[in-house]
Amino acid sequence: MFEFRIQRTAGPARAGTLTLPHGEVKTPAFMPVGTHAVVRGLSAHDVRRTGAQIILGNTYHLHLRPGEEVIQQMGGLHRFTTWDRPMLTDSGGFQVFSLQGLRSIAEHGVEFQSHIDGTSRTLTPERAMEIQWQLGADIAMAFDHVVPGQSSPTAACEGMERTLRWLDRCKARHAELADGRTGGQSLWPIIQGGIHDELRMRSLEGTLERGPWTGIAIGGLSVGEPKPVMHRILERLEPSLPKEIPRYLMGVGFPADLLEGIARGIDLFDCVAATRNGRHGTAWLPTGRVNVRGASLKGSTEPLDPTCDCETCTTYSRGYLRHLFVVEDMLGLRLISIHNIRFLVRLGELARTHILNGTFDGWTREWLGRHYARGD
RNA sequence: GGUGGGGUGACCGAGUGGCUAAUGGUAGCAGACUGUAAAUCUGCCGGGCUACGCCCUACGUAGGUUCGAAUCCUACCCCCACCA
Numbered sequence: 001m002f003e004f005r006i007q008r009t010a011g012p013a014r015a016g017t018l019t020l021p022h023g024e025v026k027t028p029a030f031m032p033v034g035t036h037a038v039v040r041g042l043s044a045h046d047v048r049r050t051g052a053q054i055i056l057g058n059t060y061h062l063h064l065r066p067g068e069e070v071i072q073q074m075g076g077l078h079r080f081t082t083w084d085r086p087m088l089t090d091s092g093g094f095q096v097f098s099l100q101g102l103r104s105i106a107e108h109g110v111e112f113q114s115h116i117d118g119t120s121r122t123l124t125p126e127r128a129m130e131i132q133w134q135l136g137a138d139i140a141m142a143f144d145h146v147v148p149g150q151s152s153p154t155a156a157c158e159g160m161e162r163t164l165r166w167l168d169r170c171k172a173r174h175a176e177l178a179d180g181r182t183g184g185q186s187l188w189p190i191i192q193g194g195i196h197d198e199l200r201m202r203s204l205e206g207t208l209e210r211g212p213w214t215g216i217a218i219g220g221l222s223v224g225e226p227k228p229v230m231h232r233i234l235e236r237l238e239p240s241l242p243k244e245i246p247r248y249l250m251g252v253g254f255p256a257d258l259l260e261g262i263a264r265g266i267d268l269f270d271c272v273a274a275t276r277n278g279r280h281g282t283a284w285l286p287t288g289r290v291n292v293r294g295a296s297l298k299g300s301t302e303p304l305d306p307t308c309d310c311e312t313c314t315t316y317s318r319g320y321l322r323h324l325f326v327v328e329d330m331l332g333l334r335l336i337s338i339h340n341i342r343f344l345v346r347l348g349e350l351a352r353t354h355i356l357n358g359t360f361d362g363w364t365r366e367w368l369g370r371h372y373a374r375g376d
Numbered sequence: 377g378g379u380g381g382g383g384u385g386a387c388c389g390a391g392u393g394g395c396u397a398a399u400g401g402u403a404g405c406a407g408a409c410u411g412u413a414a415a416u417c418u419g420c421c422g423g424g425c426u427a428c429g430c431c432c433u434a435c436g437u438a439g440g441u442u443c444g445a446a447u448c449c450u451a452c453c454c455c456c457a458c459c460a
Contacts (some may be wrong), residue, residue, distance in 0.1 A: 035412050056411070094411045102413085115413045141411080190411090222410045251411040272412045279415045280408085295405070325415095333415050 001183050002214050004246050010360035012238050012265035015352045018215075018246050020086040020138040021184065022078060025053045027246060027267040028351050030258060030344040031088065032274060035061050037071070037081050039341070040275045041334045044082045049311060050342040051349065053085055054138075056270050059131050060092035060123060064116050068134040076136030087137040088270075091128045091170075093144035093163075093190065094251065097223060105145065107162070125169035133177045133185065141217060141250075142170040144190040149224030156194025159220070163192045164206040171210060188248065190219040195229045197236050204240055216241065217248040218266075222257070230257075234264040241265065255284050255347055256371050259364050262351045274344050278337030281325050284344075288374045292336055297322040310342035311335070 003019040018025040032039045032047060035058040039047050047055060057077055062068060074080050077087055096103060096110050103112045109124030128143035143166050147159040167189050174187040189207045193199030207216065218237065221230045234249070241247055248268040249261045258269055277284070281293040285305045290297070292304075300318035308314075312321070312335040324332030354360040 031411095033412065040412075041415075058412080061412080088411095090411050095413095097411090099413070144411095146411085217411085219411065248411090253410050257410070269411095271410050272414095273410050276409060276412065276414065276416085280417090281415095282409080291406080293405095328415075330415070 002186055004214070004244065006243070008356050008358075010355045010358065011263070013262050013351070013355050013360050013364075014265065014267060015355040016246065016267060018086075018267075020054075020186075022084060022086045022138055023053070025086055025268075026352060027348075028258070028262045028355075029053055029268055029348045030274075030341075031056055031268060031270040032341050032345075033270050033272045034081070034083075035272075036065070037062055037077060039337075041279065041330070041337050042275075042341075046311075046334070046338055047083070047341070048085070050338060051345045052341060054268075055083060055085075055087055057081075057087060057089045057135060057137060058092070058095075059089055059128055059135070060095045060112070060121075062089075062135060063092075063121065063123075063131050064114055068131045072134040072136070076134075078136065086139070088139040089132045089135050089137040089141065090250075091132065091141040091143040092123045093128075093141070093146050093219065095123075096144075097146035097148065097220075105162075107165070109143075125166040126173040129170050129173040129177060129187070133174070137185065139186050139188055139215065140174065142167050142187060142189045144192055144219055146192065146220050146223065147194055149195060149220075149222075149229075151194045153194070153196050153199065156192070156196055156199050159194070160192040160199050160203045163190060164203065164210070167207065167210055186214045188215040188217050189213055190217040190250065191237065192220045194220060195225045195233065197233065200233050200237055201240070204237055208240075208242070211242075213242075213245060215246045215248060215268075217250050219250045221249065222252045227257075227260075231260060231264065234261065234266065238265040255344065256368060256376065258344060258347050259351065259368055262348075263360075263364055269344075269348075271344075274340035275337045278340045279333040281332075281336065283336050284340050288371075288376050292318075292321050292332070293325045294322070304336075304339060305343070308339060308342060308346070310339050312339040312342075 001019060001021050004016055006014050006016040008015050016027045018027060031054045032052050034055045037057050039055055071077055071080050078084055102115055103110050109122050112121045114121055125143045132140035144163040145159040147156050178184060191203045191207055193203040246267040249266040251271060252261060252269050253271050254273055281291055283290045283292050283304055286307055297318040302318050303313045304318055304321060305313045354363045
């Protein structure tokens with residue numbers, strides 16, 4: 001089961017409905033990251049209550065622990081986690097970037113030295129497809145070569161072209177695994193090319209030549225490049241992106257990045273910042289960021305965000321939340337993570353509502369104007 | 377009353393003549409985090425300045441020795457242990 005319908009657009013921005021084997025995703029949408037088959041610190045119930053419609057898992061990390069065989073034998077990622085809504089798995093391509101010191105790249109694939117036990121693990125496009133097939137998410141990502149944001153044209157080109165060659169192998173292996181059946185797991189390709197417009201366009205063209213696809217991702221952004229550069233690349237790609245399939249901006253982002261992305265035609269986002277910042281004590285609010293550990297919250301009986309409907313904001317005071325961080329109780333990590341996820345999920349919901357109402361442009365401009373005026 | 381040990385910045389605790397405004401740690405304060413090697417990491421943390429440098433006040437109290445003392449000497453105060 002796969003379908004993507006667009007209800008309404010506002011310039012490049014779109015409000016759509018993505019139907020996947022495990023349910024619907026109303027877009028634009030933020031997808032919480034659950035690398036290790038858990039959105040860090042949260043129960044599946046917690047995540048459901050944030051309104052999240054789809055979450056991620058990670059090929060590389062789940063391959064290391066507990067191993068795809070274990071998850072498959074336990075009924076797949078959905079049964080394993082009890083998360084019964086849609087899921088997407090990342091391919092391990094990001095680990096090519098984030099674990100740079102622990103891997104070596106060859107045309108065949110990438111050899112990682114496990115950060116867990118030092119053993120050698122090789123991920124190839126084919127292996128990434130096989131593992132993701134066994135994990136059983138609704139969407140599997142192509143295995144790509146992510147390069148740092150400041151990469152030279154030469155290095156970015158190498159990563160981009162390799163990603164295209166690997167895409168052929170991903171597609172072939174994924175088709176074998178599907179064995180002619182349709183409606184199961186989808187494979188989405190990833191556009192690379194660093195911060196170089198021409199490379200990005202070549203990546204997009206090469207990717208589309210290898211289609212058709214049911215969705216398309218833009219990767220390798222927010223990896224050290226300035227924000228205007230990311231915006232420029234999104235603007236450059238947008239007119240050439242197929243209108244009829246969802247666009248996923250990988251690894252982005254912070255609240256403002258979501259709106260900047262939606263305004264440039266992006267439908268799906270994922271980012272670890274909601275949960276990582278949550279654990280580290282930074283909460284996102286309509287009025288800006290707050291360091292929950294900060295002395296300013298001491299003794300406050302106010303909710304963290306009076307306009308928020310999450311468990312944290314409707315139940316606890318700022319003073320209590322600060323206290324939880326001061327005494328280093330795990331409840332604090334959980335509560336701020338819940339709030340931050342809800343904040344991004346709700347931002348997606350609000351954007352969607354404004355697109356449907358025809359008020360998106362004004363609302364976004366005002367929201368971002370306030371945001372940048374604060375210097376966030 | 378005697379003997380021994382000890383009093384260091386908010387707290388714990390190094391330091392036994394100059395490199396000491398004083399190692400570490402804790403607490404406190406501020407910041408970072410973007411397809412998760414992160415419940416992590418970084419910075420500040422005596423006071424004051426016309427601050428990448430200077431001045432003041434500081435190692436129980438008061439004196440002393442010395443070019444120079446948290447460090448050595450004397451007296452006193454206080455704390456702890458053991459013996460009476």
